[in-house]
Amino acid sequence: MEIFSVVNSDGTVSIPKEILETYGIAAGAKVDCLINGRQLEMRIMGTKLPSPKTKLVSGYGMVKVNGPSVSVDFDAAELFQNDRSGY
Known part of the structure; x- marks a missing residue:
């Protein structure tokens, strides 16, 4: 997804409505x-969590996991960036 935004004169960037709705970002959210x-x-x-009507969590709660929970700041991409195994 590529959506453009403009920096205003005081350096603020508005997050487009489509992104706010898709990811459930509300006023006061921290990024x-x-x-x-x-x-x-x-x-x-x-x-x-975003409201269930968004695509992001449409299946939230449908799968039960017996393993440990994963923190919300878990980023799978970081595992690959730090992996030095050569793959």
């Missing part, structure tokens, strides 16, 4: 900004 060269990544840090 973590990570910078990698010229690339900026934003991670949603809030604990509230």
